Amino acid sequence: MTQTTPMRPTLDALQALDALQALDARDPLAHKRAEFLLPQGVIYLDGNSLGALPARVPARLECVAREEWGDALIRSWTANNEGGRDWMALPDRVAAKVARLIGARPHEVAVGDSTSVNLFKALSAALAAAAPTRRVILTDADNFPTDLYVAQGLNALMGGRYDLKPVPVADLATHLGPDVAVVMLTQVDYRTGERLDLAAVTRQAHAAGAVTLWDLAHSAGAFEVDLNGAGADFAVGCGYKYLNGGPGAPAFLFVAERHHAVPVALSGWMGHADPFEMAREYAPAAGARRFVVGTPMVLSLSALDSALDVFGDVDLAALRAKSLALTDAFMALLEGVPELTLVTPADHARRGSQVSYRHPQAREAMRRLVERGVIGDFRTPDILRFGFTPLYVSYADVYHAAQAVQDVVRELRG
């Protein structure tokens, strides 16, 4: 899986729909597709932006609304905790499910709030964990904008104490001086799909005395992440992309156990050691639960909880193998199309679960693709982005999507 020489099937073999259908026939994850409600006539290659609807979610929402909220009302906060349904413990139960996917222990994960708010929590905690003399926050100049905005807002609130330094990710090493407090990176670039070696970069940052903060927005649920194996410090991730938790689903925060004693900047009652004691002084709950802030959004959180059960029987190595095979196939089928400039690394180790191309008329090309039922997305200025979610994208989908891309590119050429 981590070889650096790409192994790609030949174009000839892949061009045959038969060959791809044969891959579907022996796909160990093929049965997972039936666990999603996908619209007819659509090939959905945008699960990296919004994961598809797991079939089990509508019934769970109905139950949470009518039974837990409507019938049990306020009693649902504490009732039925043996049955694993009490709302007070819901954030912890969801955290445990996320933990398995990212190589964390359950008490190192807190679920709730948006990714942006979690970035704020994580960065303030990471800065508190760093040596106080260090004043640089090192980040990727091409990081997802909200990561940069959150750092800008937090730094201004702290009186401009830090120097936020966005640099090209390739030059990171040269900037890792003794002034760096936190290295804040997104593991998979949202535009190019390039994947960083989380363990290697973490080692590098630690060797330079810095604390790491990883944004796993395009990692969690796309492939296995091993935060503790890598010795990572802090991480955040998104609930609504590869975790399929629904639009704007609650996000997660990882705080390695050794950092649990840092001050909690967003200190709310649901992260208090005893919320209903109604004490005047904040006293943090045990573990990462202290990073839960206000009352959890139970409807959205229950959808995520239910969606995560889709991963219950999924072997993450098989998930990664299929992701690479799907993206390999797509890249092979579009190789040599002159208008398309591949920006996703061919090297498996450096690839996430998406394939992106530059195209001079990318916005219009994507509009036409969506019209044909092939849903990927456009990212400014000229990127066609296609996400491959191994739980519900088939090899045959790859074939038909590539055909549609070729057709649209040909049309625009004429």
Place this chain on the structure above:
Amino acid sequence: MTQTTPMRPTLDALQALDALQALDARDPLAHKRAEFLLPQGVIYLDGNSLGALPARVPARLECVAREEWGDALIRSWTANNEGGRDWMALPDRVAAKVARLIGARPHEVAVGDSTSVNLFKALSAALAAAAPTRRVILTDADNFPTDLYVAQGLNALMGGRYDLKPVPVADLATHLGPDVAVVMLTQVDYRTGERLDLAAVTRQAHAAGAVTLWDLAHSAGAFEVDLNGAGADFAVGCGYKYLNGGPGAPAFLFVAERHHAVPVALSGWMGHADPFEMAREYAPAAGARRFVVGTPMVLSLSALDSALDVFGDVDLAALRAKSLALTDAFMALLEGVPELTLVTPADHARRGSQVSYRHPQAREAMRRLVERGVIGDFRTPDILRFGFTPLYVSYADVYHAAQAVQDVVRELRG
């Protein structure tokens, strides 16, 4: 409505169930009860903690899950904005519905995140709006704990720059010196149900040169609030109490237009002027939209959106009149019960929409009441709390609830 001499029907009249049923028969809000799904055999007096389920919400959730998420997928972010359904504008549409209830203009309200997170946004903004030489945050020592925790966490993050001063609310005036930056108060005390005069306290704070931050958790949807009429500066409120938005529903933030230029501490991409421009520098959106941070939790936010439609035809003066009549009746029916010490003001102007009593065995008394289907709640150390939500609580409910309270108190006496 604001007379200071309480006008309460006599005990004799109220003791008759007939009399109360007659009030139900001419209640202009009686038809609203059918818009909620209430469990059989329950009198629900805890809508001040978790509002009941509006009947329209399950269908809306089903539609959002199956159609907007499942079928339209990523297209729902922008599709159908003429139909008022695009997710990008959903926070703004909900904000407009909240604005009407609190005397704000739509562009002064931002909806999303928990109340605690909104307190953090509001307090950081209020401190930025205050004169920089002022270093005291004045608050009620009996404020809801999360309000205190959030202030503690924010102040620590800002290097302990401020002095958080919790004082008895009755002594507020004596502490309103030239050092006070922000007066942060909850309008209705969550334990006693005592209501502060928002306009008078705001005037007092302004006269002392301070900025006001109001927590409307037990105000919004319980009675009409007129923030702009009072010249209020900042406010937050809860979506899941009197607004019936569901467990942990998104909360709201009010920022008076004159303060819109303050720096945004929690600056995320959904509050950016052009989120999909993917610019590296944060540039705030127009109005209070800048206080939206990350991707909105669409499922929870849609439930709140739908729940707010219940208020569409509600006259807020009639709502307040019924709230006072319900609480008057309850207080009258329990007058003279020796174990019950009323802690809610009899004065209409000083009363929210709840009635609270101290009782030496309050926890056990509430347990027995809930067992009998009368759901209020216990608040430490010895408070029995009963919330009266005029949209779905009837006068007959008041009678039966008071009977149950008398029975339980009698049992515990024996």
